Amino acid sequence: MKIDSLPIPISLRTKYSALGITELYPPQAKCVEAGLFNRKNQLVAIPTASGKTLVAEMAMQKEISDGGKCLYIVPLKALAAEKYEDFSGKEVKVGIATGDPDQRDEYLGRYDIIVATSEKTDSLLRNRAEWLKRVSLLVVDEIHLIGDPSRGATLEMVIAKLRYQNPNLQIIGLSATMGNPEELANWLNAALVTSEWRPVDLREGVYYNGAIHFHGSERILQTPKKDDDLNLLLDTAEEGGQCLVFVSSRRSAEAYAKRAAVVLKKKSEALDLYAEKIAKADTTPSGKVLANSVKNGAAFHHAGLPRAAREAVEEGFRKGEIQVIASTPTLAAGLNLPARRVIIRDYQRYEAGVGMNPIPVMEYRQMAGRAGRPRLDPYGEAVLIAKDRDAVDVLFEKFIDAPAENIASQCQKENELRNHLLALITTGFAKNRAELDGFMEKSFYASQKAVHRRLDRNIGKALSYLIESGMITEETGGELLGTSFGVLASRLYLDPETASLIRDILGKQETFSAFGMLHLLCMTPNMFRFYLKASDERLVDEVFSERGDELWCEELSEEFFAAVKTALVAEAWCEEVPEDVICENFGVGAGDIHAVVENLRWLMHASARIAHEFAPRFDTDVRDLEIRIENGVKEELLPLITLRGIGRIRARRLFDRGITTPEDLLSAEPKDVVGILGTVLTKSVLEQAAKKTGRTLDAVPLLIEEEAVPVKASETKPQKTLFDFGE
Template sequence: MKIASLPVPAPLIEYCEEKGITDLYPPQAACVDEGIFSGKSLLVAIPTASGKTLVAELAMHAQVANGGKCLYIVPLRALAGEKFREFSGKGVKVGISTGDLDRRDEFLGANDIIIATSEKVDSLLRNKTPWLRQVTLLVVDEVHLIASPDRGPTLEMVITKLRYRIPNLQVIALSATIGNPKKLADWLGAGLVTSEWRPVDLRQGVFYRGKIHFHQGEREVAEPSKTEDLNLCIDTIEEGGQCLVFVNSRRNAEGFAKRAAAAFKKRVKSPVLEEYAARILESATTDQEKVLAACIATGSAFHHAGLRREFRELIEEGFLKGEIRCISSTPTLAAGLNLPARRVIIRDLLRFSGAEGMAPIPVGEYHQMAGRAGRPHLDPYGEAVMIAKNEQSIEELFERYIDAPAEPVVSQCTRSGALCSHLLSLIATGFATDRKGLSKFLVQTFYGFTHASTKALDTIVNQSLKFLTETEMITEIGDLLQATEYGALVSRLYIDPLSAEAISGAMLEADGYSDRALLQVVCSTSDMPALYLKSKDLQYLEKFLYEHGDDLWQQVPWEDREQFYRSVKTAMLLSDYTDEVPEAIICERYDVGPGDLYAAVTNVTWLIHAAARLAAMFREDLAPAVRELEICTSQGIRRELLPLVRLKGIGRVRARRLFNNGITDPATLQEAGFDRITSILGSGVAKSLFSQFDEKETKERKDDLQGSSELVKKAQTSLFGFGGCDE
């Protein structure tokens, strides 16, 4: 089927033809035959690299051409950025929304395609963003994540809400790994397109003692190294391919990258790699980042959430360009990012899982990783390889992973914590005004669709409504359910009602205020991922509690000391950040990466913002201090720098440099003059700062003139007798 023959606007067709894409793949053609251009909903469950995204783009461009608006939901912020870049420049307006979780982002309504995470869409629904009602096509990427304990309930609720509110909404759900696609398609009221076709042949096998065992036969691999994972990697590099190695921890990812770097020294040479390494060294602040630069110079890299976002993006860019030859990563890299490789090595098949300890990875996760094997138009085939520990386990791995279907998608809505938050939002936004309305809505969720009996769900609903009533977030008078001002605010702020109650309760009982007290309370909530404890931490925590324990609003509970210590440790990290301790020292002190620090700061800033809004409602006397802490945390500064960071272009480093030179606020900066500021910050920054003052003065003059004009008008009115003056 020719792309040029499809009912989509010319810019998309021209873009495809420029990229050499003139014909649809068989699964894509099947989607056309199933009715994507006639408004029919579809579940597209086809292998990675089989063209799912183009199916969505074709449908979106057709909708836009007919006056529609499209919403594209992704599971990760990084994936949202990737899709934004991919969809832009093809004749439609594309917007992206992943930021603050209590903003309506009304400006996004001017776009034809809006990309957002499921959490952000849920927040937009809670804040009653008007343009959502104009959406005619919903695309859900990685729809199998409905089965995720963390993200699943939100994704399921968002899909249900949008379908509930928007009549005739077309839904296109995309996934590579679903064990029960027919059931999910039926829930969505969608047609089903499944296929095993791939543009590059995928060979799945098990490596043991120098041989990869495939269903089709065996292949020998040279063994220049003592370790099997590295031998597999070297074999791929020497035949001109690239390699992804999936391991179960960050430490293992870094360890493999270092071993690969040593092996690649004589095998890979590239001035581009040296340039990449230099770019990382320019802003590297930790030993981890310096190691990363050294690895990249040889063509090896590691990738995980502990790295800075800009470093992860550079690694992805280098791999896509074929310069970086091998990436060792935790499984997060397989969750949607478009990084195919000649060979994928799934080295670690066990992963630490809380209560279970080390447990086998799910089959669906294996298929997600294996699906990255094979670069379209570059590789004649792709290989996904596991490593057997003994001869007996070769057949076991084939049966458990290669020949097994992915697990069925199962609703996670019965998780009480998640449901409580979603029930509050349903009541606060008017989706349901009584228990009957709640039941009517919940029956339309995937859980309601797949369970003949909803007794388990009813029990959790009753428990949640009891909690929401007792905490005064909702009222139930007769049959009527309504959110109170407090409950409506909690829903808009997009925080767990349990978190809101912990924060507001602590502030109401507080005799005084301290930043440490608020940070510890916020870090004890379910919305704030707390740092893990290590044995060496206890002496520092005990010392901290001895010196500052009286400042805290919460005291050590006997029943869950570990969780309390974790919250204190996380609060200490954030306190160090606001005390302007250098990032490298924080990362070393708490054994975290710069990416972890950034994530912690982002999360806690949102929660402190929520605390400030709650303080304005319950403890107005604390609100100014909490609002100041929000800025201090987001910027990583002490309070003395607050006047300076309000200037555009001034962050924690420049503000401290100015302060240490006696410039403490905008007034003293102006008094210092252009030449002095140039000597401290450079001419470019100085020009930007003084232009802000010029703009402010111009605005103030305009305001003064406008004010004078109003006074003249009033005087004229009075003189001519229209202002109530006596004759």
């Protein structure tokens, strides 16, 4: 099917033609035949790299040309940025929404395509963003994640709410292979488009004893090294191909990259430049290992790296400079990084309380699907590594020949149900029990099996919790209303248990403890906690023994002590401890620090709102700690850090010069301030300081007037913080 025959804008056809895209792949043609341009709902379950994004883009461009508005939902912020770039520059206005969870972001309404994560979309619905009512086409990327334990319920409820709110909504779900696509298609009232076709042939096999065993054939490899995973890499490198190697842990990924760098010894100016970028972005021991590995053509990739380092690795791999990336499974779930050969070395994962378990077949398929670069590779290979001869047959049976697992709704979980029922009530989607039951009966959960009795019981339990915690009331006549606390918790995007815990514990305290506050937030369901290693136990025990009186939570549990470690990392950040020192002291990565700080920044903001309502005596303390978390500064820098343009580094340099307050800035020698801030920023900061102190700036110092150039307020860019570099 030719691109020129399709009812898409001429400008888009021209863009495709310039990229060499003149004809649809067979699965894409099936989508058109199934009513893609006739506003028919579709569930597109086809292999990786077979053109799902192009299907969505064509449908969106057609919808926009007909006067519609499109929402494209992705699971990860990094994937949102990638899709934003994909859709931009094609004669339509594209926006991206991944920011703070309690904002309406009404400005997004002026865009034709809005790319957003499912959590951000849920937050926008809770905050009643008006532009969402004008969305006429919804695309859900990785829709099989509706079965994911951590984010599946949110994705399901977002789809359900948008269908309820926008009755004429067209939905396109894009998915990897799953075991029960018919069930999901039935719930969406969608045509199911499936295919096994791929633009690059995929060969799946098992490596053992010097050969890759395929169905009906085998490929003998040279084995110059004693390690199977290195021999597989060298074989691909000799052919000019690239490898992705999937391992079970960060430590394994880093160790493999170091070993691969030794055997590859690839050198180029481009690799040196990527290594420099990485060394600048990540000064931790892990960052140094990565930079040294990249110099020789090898890299690793995991969530512990800062975003700038990950982006350098991704770019180097896409451009063919980096020969191999060793990664944890997170890379397979999102970014478009295909390779000639994918090596799945570790196909078991440790689970607490269970031990080592095989990874799901769907996860294996995600990894294997990265094999084969369209228009670059003649084929792609996905290779598992067997430890003995018997394991070869087992790996074929358990992974290569096995069907993907069925996906199941996650809305049956009690905490998820509380969270989403509260949102339904406080936003007016359901005004009484009958409407609540009616809405939930249209969920994917209810469509999967006869669950009405169980669903009814679970809804009743969740409502009882919400009433007892003071988040909703049930009026005479059965009307359900959100209280001011319930509305606040929902709009702040807090789990009801998190909101209640913050309110109750803050309300009990007579004095404020910054460490106690951080630990409290690290105990909540909305906060992830670091895994407590054996090497951490002594440190945590010492802290508990010496500083136990600073802690507000009393329940001693594994979660309690993991929260102590996580709070210590946050406290170190607030005390201006360098990132590389934090990483070394606590065994975490720079990306982990970012994740902790970003999560706590949101929870501190929410806590400030709750404290204002229920513990106003702590208003100032909580807001000061929020600023410290956001900027990573000691309390003594607070007077300076609130001036726009002054970040943690400049504030510290000013403080060390004896300039500690806005008043000091106004009375300091201009050359001292200019030496730290530069001419233009100094002018802006002095004007802010004068306004903050209520003083008039009779005359801007001559030195500044002479050297300054006219500058708009919007051009005075603030110093970058950790949030500019993290995922």
